[in-house]
Amino acid sequence: xxxxxxxxxxxxxxxxxxxxxxxxxKELQFVDITEAGDGSQAWETITSSKVPFGLIISDxxxxxxxxxxxxxxxxxxxxxxxxxxxxxxxxxxxxxxAEAVKAGVxxxxxxxxxKDSLQAKLEMVHKKYSK
Amino acid sequence: xxxxxxxxxxxxxxxxxxxxxxxxSTIVYEVYDSEKMLEPLSIKPEVILCYNPPTxxxxxPSEAAQxxxxxxxxxxxxxxxxxKKDFEKKRLIKNGFTQAYxxxxxxxxxxxxxxxxxxxxxxxxxKSYRPVKIIDLVPGAVLEFSLKVFLPMNNxxxxxxxxxxxxxxxxxxxxxxxxxxxxxxxxxxxEKFEAYTSTVLKKLLAPGCLSETERTEKLETCIRDLISxxxxxxxxxxxxxxxxxxxxxxxxxxxxxxxxxxxxxxxKIENLVNQEKNFYLHLSNVSTYAGLFAMxxxxxxxxxxxxxxxxxxxxxxNLPPEIADLNRSELSNLGPHGIEGYKSHxxxxxxxxxxxxxxxxKEVVNGILHHHEAMNGSGFPSGLTGHRISLEGRIVAxxxxxxxxxxTQSGRKNVSPREALETLVDENSKDPGRMILDLDxxxxxxKKLIG
Numbered sequence: 397x398x399x400x401x402x403x404x405x406x407x408x409x410x411x412x413x414x415x416x417x418x419x420x421x422k423e424l425q426f427v428d429i430t431e432a433g434d435g436s437q438a439w440e441t442i443t444s445s446k447v448p449f450g451l452i453i454s455d456x457x458x459x460x461x462x463x464x465x466x467x468x469x470x471x472x473x474x475x476x477x478x479x480x481x482x483x484x485x486x487x488x489x490x491x492x493x494a495e496a497v498k499a500g501v502x503x504x505x506x507x508x509x510x511k512d513s514l515q516a517k518l519e520m521v522h523k524k525y526s527k
Numbered sequence: 528x529x530x531x532x533x534x535x536x537x538x539x540x541x542x543x544x545x546x547x548x549x550x551x552s553t554i555v556y557e558v559y560d561s562e563k564m565l566e567p568l569s570i571k572p573e574v575i576l577c578y579n580p581p582t583x584x585x586x587x588p589s590e591a592a593q594x595x596x597x598x599x600x601x602x603x604x605x606x607x608x609x610x611k612k613d614f615e616k617k618r619l620i621k622n623g624f625t626q627a628y629x630x631x632x633x634x635x636x637x638x639x640x641x642x643x644x645x646x647x648x649x650x651x652x653x654k655s656y657r658p659v660k661i662i663d664l665v666p667g668a669v670l671e672f673s674l675k676v677f678l679p680m681n682n683x684x685x686x687x688x689x690x691x692x693x694x695x696x697x698x699x700x701x702x703x704x705x706x707x708x709x710x711x712x713x714x715x716x717x718e719k720f721e722a723y724t725s726t727v728l729k730k731l732l733a734p735g736c737l738s739e740t741e742r743t744e745k746l747e748t749c750i751r752d753l754i755s756x757x758x759x760x761x762x763x764x765x766x767x768x769x770x771x772x773x774x775x776x777x778x779x780x781x782x783x784x785x786x787x788x789x790x791x792x793x794x795k796i797e798n799l800v801n802q803e804k805n806f807y808l809h810l811s812n813v814s815t816y817a818g819l820f821a822m823x824x825x826x827x828x829x830x831x832x833x834x835x836x837x838x839x840x841x842x843x844x845n846l847p848p849e850i851a852d853l854n855r856s857e858l859s860n861l862g863p864h865g866i867e868g869y870k871s872h873x874x875x876x877x878x879x880x881x882x883x884x885x886x887x888x889k890e891v892v893n894g895i896l897h898h899h900e901a902m903n904g905s906g907f908p909s910g911l912t913g914h915r916i917s918l919e920g921r922i923v924a925x926x927x928x929x930x931x932x933x934x935t936q937s938g939r940k941n942v943s944p945r946e947a948l949e950t951l952v953d954e955n956s957k958d959p960g961r962m963i964l965d966l967d968x969x970x971x972x973x974k975k976l977i978g
């Protein structure tokens with residue numbers, strides 16, 4: 397599993413969802429959690445941060461800059477293309493999943509989710525990156 | 528006493544149906560608060576009810592579902608809306624609610640789900656079983672699955688028959704006599720059960736293979752027999768039983784016709800009317816008569832009218848019984864409030880169809896909406912006149928009145944089908960200003976059926 401000290405960015409336009417994700421992450425012993433309210437805010441946080449992020453968990457549907465927009469921006473940038481990225485989505489329709497995979501997503505979590513299901517996904521992502 | 532803990536969000540006791548409250552051993556009332564909702568409740572709830580968040584509430588129904596789902600991955604969480612606006616069942620369920628109900632239209636469904644959950648707390652084993660109707664089982668049949676019987680009075684769940692051994696007629700009759708209409712099979716056996724019922728139905732209709740031509744022929748024979756027995760002869764005693772038998776047979780065929788055109792509708796209707804035998808009988812009678820009359824009148828797709836007949840009163844499931852069971856002549860005894868409720872039932876029927884996502888031809892929906900319209904404009908819900916009322920609606924209206932006259936009801940003697948048709952012609956031909964049913968259609972029916 398990821399190191400508890402991993403710097404994590406949680407991106408969601410809904411305060412409730414950010415709280416849910418952060419709470420679960422804390423329960424999973426993570427200590428360094430930052431929140432952002434949409435894709436563009438997240439981009440600013442990432443680019444202005446001195447300590448690099450080790451994991452991004454982002455909602456898909458957000459105004460201004462969606463989760464997939466953010467993902468594309470990151471993957472196109474030499475500095476950030478290697479950050480593990482988990483997308484949170486309410487709609488797990490086939491064509492959308494394909495779009496996210498094409499954009500380079502590592503895992504996606506379908507809302508509603510539980511501690512166990514998020515933990516399982518994070519473990520899968522970690523495994524992928526530690527190969 | 529078993530534990531049935533209930534958590535209710537967004538409502539106070541006065542807003543919750545008393546039948547629901549009476550099921551619970553402990554109830555906690557909670558407010559929507561995203562911080563608080565992330566923490567476990569003071570009780571371990573068996574069911575969580577979420578009423579529509581009040582206006583100005585910072586938390587949306589979807590967020591509420593997602594938050595609660597996080598803490599309670601397995602618990603049934605029901606959403607309850609009282610306003611059609613913004614009610615998107617599919618979306619609500621996608622976000623984590625077990626089910627969403629629009630009240631009062633789906634009150635019966637909600638109560639049923641709650642009682643079911645309550646039953647599960649007493650009998651967790653039931654969760655891996657599902658009910659089947661006894662009526663679908665033929666005595667002596669050897670089934671590939673075992674059956675169980677549930678005795679709620681003494682909380683016993685007992686084996687009824689084993690896979691591979693024949694069903695005992697005696698045991699079956701005993702159950703029916705004690706008013707049991709359900710047995711239970713394991714969830715994983717349901718496909719086997721469906722295969723079994725479809726075989727039974729096919730056998731019932733025609734020995735050997737059943738082609739389209741055979742089906743049509745059988746249908747025509749049945750209807751000819753039925754018509755001659757029901758209308759031509761006037762000896763009530765001897766014909767009525769036979770006519771009933773034929774009526775049942777035609778019902779089967781008409782059901783198959785409906786099934787062919789709209790595969791999942793029948794199951795949904797059965798679920799809706801569940802155990803209310805008399806109500807279902809009325810629906811299926813009207814459906815059969817409507818289909819029969821449509822055929823007699825040369826209507827191209829009689830199954831459309833039959834389906835409208837089957838669904839015409841489905842909206843009554845949400846009316847209190849003292850209002851729902853009234854016939855046209857008793858309506859005047861109702862106060863203005865009751866009349867309004869009663870007059871909305873064709874609309875309720877069409878609302879339920881939309882809610883259940885039954886995709887039906889618009890002729891079916893028109894037939895339902897117009898079955899209480901009157902030729903002279905005195906009907907409801909829209910007060911349409913003459914041929915502004917759809918043909919389907921006019922046929923269902925005749926079938927509805929016809930069933931009322933021919934069915935035995937307390938305090939009134941039932942009449943023979945022939946008399947019924949004559950009475951209807953009589954009543955509607957006296958004064959055009961008082962015409963309720965379409966006289967032209969009635970006269971055509973009389974001519975073709977009685978001659």
